[in-house]
Amino acid sequence: MRGADAIVKAFEEEGVKNIFGIPGGAIIEVYDALYDSSISHILMRHEQAAVHAADGYARASGKVGVAFATSGPGATNTVTGITTAYMDSSPIIVVTGQVPRSLIGNDAFQEADTTGITMPVTKHNYIVTDPSELLSTIKEAFYIAPTGRPGPVLIDLPKDITAAEIEYNYPKKVQIPGYKPKTKGHPKQIRRAAELIMEAERPVILAGGGIILSNASEELIKLAESIPAFVVTTLMGKSSFPENHPLCLGFVGMHGSKYANYALTECDLVIAIGTRFSDRTTGRVDSFAPYAKIIHIDIDPAEIGKNVRVDVPIVGDAKEIIREILKIIKYKKRKEWEEMVNRWRTKYPLRYRNDGKLKPQYVIEKIFEIEPDTIVTTEVGQNQMWAAQYFRTKYPRQFISSG
Structure with missing residues (x-):
């Protein structure tokens, strides 16, 4: 089977329904294979837009978005879109064409070091130099992009790889040494978080985009109602919690509501879930939630303690950790805090x-x-x-x- 046909067949096995892109000489073999595929190709007018569209598809559907571009200027045009997906933890796969292997490094027509250029803004990237590694590379990309902290993966395909004859044997499973995303939080840390929640008199949940990525909105509602605690969101966390819910205070930070910011400033416990504590959320870090202890739940250990002090760090998947906390905590009425926040909500709409x-x-x-x-x-x-x-x-x- 031709490499290009194998690529398209593998994408079909991964459940890809839509691809956003622009054809070009270096990736033309793959486009030729798409003619016989059930996958719908959406022709864009710029490669940056193709990646943004794949990113938007991923955010709206929860599935991996896919974008295609040719080599050289086509590939370099994808960088802004890839960076956006990287910063916002969006699972996409970008496939770029490349000059034939024999011409790499010779300053060939429309050659660019695509993997070198995109290394700082991808979760992982590949250049396929052996036809026998083509299918395993695709399988790895579809595993890496949506797992752990989601992000963009780029596959750079030399033109002769897509034209080469290979045996189609798509892997059923993938094992990547050193890459084992942690989903379950440490039991001791979960118990400590539950203790702080039950002790708190003025708790606030800060919900970030990680709630949406983890599909944990139902669990978030249960957590807020079980404590009970008011919920503020980051900009990326907007829509993680229904804004018609009486416990929702909307988004917080530089452009958030006054009452949401008041609640975060005056609370005695912040339960931060799936947020990176960006400057737009915190304002001055040294005065962020000055009276509060902070529980930080995040799939990415690098985010914990990066921007704000944390009293109880928990590394793992938001959905799984919230479920474990719910098994421990008990409802505790906090009438004074509820009345205070609702007064702010009435006074500062x-x-x-x-x-x-x-x-x-x-x-x-x-x-x-x-x-x-x-x-x-x-x-x-x-x-x-x-x-x-x-x-x-x-x-x-x-x-x-x-x-």
């Missing part, structure tokens, strides 16, 4: 000047009233903040933006 002119905030509010179940995507800028403030999401993956 989100507002804008209604002077008779058509305001963006008003338009977004009306869109929510008319289409409350629609998926919202934003650019970065003030439009992003207005949408985050005035479109009240109801279900996970309803708000798609870069954070």
Whole structure:
């Protein structure tokens, strides 16, 4: 079987339904193979847009997004899209064409060191130099991208690899030495977190994008109701918790509501789940949640303690860890704290000047009233903040933006 046909067949086995891309000479064999495939190809007008589209597909569906680009300028055009997916932990696979192996390093037409360029902004990347390694590389890519902390994986394909004849024997399983994402939290740390939760009088849950990536929104609702605790979200965590829920205070930080920020400032316990504590969330790190102990749950150990002090670190999958905490904690009424937060919510609502002119905030509010179940995507800028403030999401993956 031709390498290009094997690639497409492997993608079909992985359940790929859509690919976003632009054809070119170095990847033309793969495009030729797509003619006979059930996979739908969406032709873009720029490789950066192709990767952004694959990223958006991944965020909206929870599946791995796939983008194709040719060698040289096609590959280098993907870098901004890949970086966005890397920063926001979005599982995508980018396949780029490359000059034939015999020409690599010879400054051939449209040659670029794609793996070298993208190494800092990919979870992992490959250049396939042996046809016998083609299928195992694809299998590894589909394993690495969505597991652990999700992220982009790039596969660089020399043109002669896609034209080579190979035996199709797609691996059923994959084993990568040194890569074993930890999903279960340490029992001792989970028990300590549960103790702090039950001791707290003013608890707040800070929900990040990791809740959405872990598909842990149902568990988050149960946790908030079982404590009970108010929930604030990061920008990337927006839609992880229904904003019509009485315990939801919306998103927090530089552009968040005053009452959400007050709650985070005055609480005595922060239960942070799947968040990197970015500067837009924390403001001044030295004054972040000054009266609170902090529990930080994250799949990536590198994030814990990176930006803020942490009292109880728990490394693992958000869904699994929340389920374990729920087995231990007991409901505890916190009437004074509840009344205080609700007073702030009444006193400091989100507002804008209604002077008779058509305001963006008003338009977004009306869109929510008319289409409350629609998926919202934003650019970065003030439009992003207005949408985050005035479109009240109801279900996970309803708000798609870069954070």
